[in-house]
Amino acid sequence: MALLTKKEMKHIPIVDNEEEAQFGRVVIDLDNCNGCKMCTIICPTNVLELYGPKHDKKVRLKEGLAMCLSCDNCHAICEYDAIDIKQTYNFAGRYRQINRGAPVHPRRSY
Amino acid sequence: MSDAAQNIVETDDLEQADQRPARKAKPGELEEGAPWNTIEEAFLKRRSIRKFKKKQVPAHLIRRVLEIGRFAPSQGNCQPWKFVVVRDRQMITEMEDFCAGMCKKISVPLDYTLHKKGTFARWRSETFLKLFAKWRPNTMHPIPFGAVSLIAQDRFKVFHHAPTIIIPLMDTRGIGHPQVDLGIVGTNLVMAAHSLGLGTCWVGLSSFLNDSPEWRERLGVEEPYELLEAISVGYVLGKPMENTVARETHETLWIEDGKKELFY
Numbered sequence: 001m002a003l004l005t006k007k008e009m010k011h012i013p014i015v016d017n018e019e020e021a022q023f024g025r026v027v028i029d030l031d032n033c034n035g036c037k038m039c040t041i042i043c044p045t046n047v048l049e050l051y052g053p054k055h056d057k058k059v060r061l062k063e064g065l066a067m068c069l070s071c072d073n074c075h076a077i078c079e080y081d082a083i084d085i086k087q088t089y090n091f092a093g094r095y096r097q098i099n100r101g102a103p104v105h106p107r108r109s110y
Numbered sequence: 111m112s113d114a115a116q117n118i119v120e121t122d123d124l125e126q127a128d129q130r131p132a133r134k135a136k137p138g139e140l141e142e143g144a145p146w147n148t149i150e151e152a153f154l155k156r157r158s159i160r161k162f163k164k165k166q167v168p169a170h171l172i173r174r175v176l177e178i179g180r181f182a183p184s185q186g187n188c189q190p191w192k193f194v195v196v197r198d199r200q201m202i203t204e205m206e207d208f209c210a211g212m213c214k215k216i217s218v219p220l221d222y223t224l225h226k227k228g229t230f231a232r233w234r235s236e237t238f239l240k241l242f243a244k245w246r247p248n249t250m251h252p253i254p255f256g257a258v259s260l261i262a263q264d265r266f267k268v269f270h271h272a273p274t275i276i277i278p279l280m281d282t283r284g285i286g287h288p289q290v291d292l293g294i295v296g297t298n299l300v301m302a303a304h305s306l307g308l309g310t311c312w313v314g315l316s317s318f319l320n321d322s323p324e325w326r327e328r329l330g331v332e333e334p335y336e337l338l339e340a341i342s343v344g345y346v347l348g349k350p351m352e353n354t355v356a357r358e359t360h361e362t363l364w365i366e367d368g369k370k371e372l373f374y
């Protein structure tokens with residue numbers, strides 16, 4: 001029994017249809033975020049943006065089609081531990097993620 | 111006394127060895143939960159870098175990185191690779207422009223996100239994409255598709271303005287799976303560069319250069335060599351390599367003592 005059916009293997013998902021394509025989601029700790037802008041610079045797909053008043057800017061995912069790769073580079077560069085990924089990308093049909101667990105940081109004991 | 115006799119250790123010595131105070135554990139004897147060693151940490155903290163400083167990397171560092179690449183394992187020791195190093199800014203810009211041009215050409219018929227839902231143009235692009243995906247399904251994954259459309263809109267550059275590009279060319283006559291050997295040599299290059307404090311990024315969209323006769327000539331790609339990927343190298347902007355990242359756990363099938371177990 002194959003993990004994907006033949007029908008699924010033939011199905012190519014449409015990117016801007018929310019039912020077929022989920023992109024990465026980030027969780028932002030607003031108390032720690034000081035709007036230093038590093039994550040928006042490092043983001044490979046340019047999906048983070050600053051918002052808010054001039055001296056109290058915070059970061060957020062852009063609205064609309066934000067193709068977050070869930071690469072977590074924003075977490076790696078953040079000196080204040082204010083951002084991390086909550087959800088990784090997943091698509092319907094041929095590109096569905098299979099045999100995966102939730103995103104986890106390196107573990108030394110099991 | 112012969113050499114063999116010198117190597118014999120008396121039994122008393124071995125018993126004493128067991129009673130010695132705790133010594134530093136050798137690799138392979140580490141207990142669960144022990145801290146990461148230097149090499150493990152290097153692998154965990156390597157990031158793909160997409161923002162580089164303008165400063166050029168000294169030539170001797172690049173040669174040093176290539177030297178580590180030379181000692182990568184390969185099937186039957188066939189070493190199916192050859193390196194091209196591009197450090198000419200003008201040429202890198204031209205390579206970027208060429209790849210961006212190709213991305214634009216591709217995204218005109220394929221990028222359906224440019225059109226409103228329900229229009230004829232949208233339907234046409236979607237249909238064309240689905241046909242294209244039948245021919246090359248791996249390239250039409252939504253993520254590289256997104257990258258192509260970002261490049262077509264000039265929102266980022268293919269080689270990320272890196273000062274040096276290393277291109278490992280694959281010898282198509284390699285034993286078994288030369289693509290895998292190319293990946294291994296690339297990993298050696300990337301990790302060697304990381305250990306020297308350089309940032310690297312694999313650039314898959316550089317394979318457009320392989321299909322262009324002009325660029326094949328300019329980069330010295332001739333039969334039986336092929337250009338699959340390129341690696342951008344440069345000094346890192348900011349401190350992206352201080353922390354580790356989260357990654358999905360993958361299902362592992364563990365077979366031992368006649369039992370099969372799954373874990374994540």
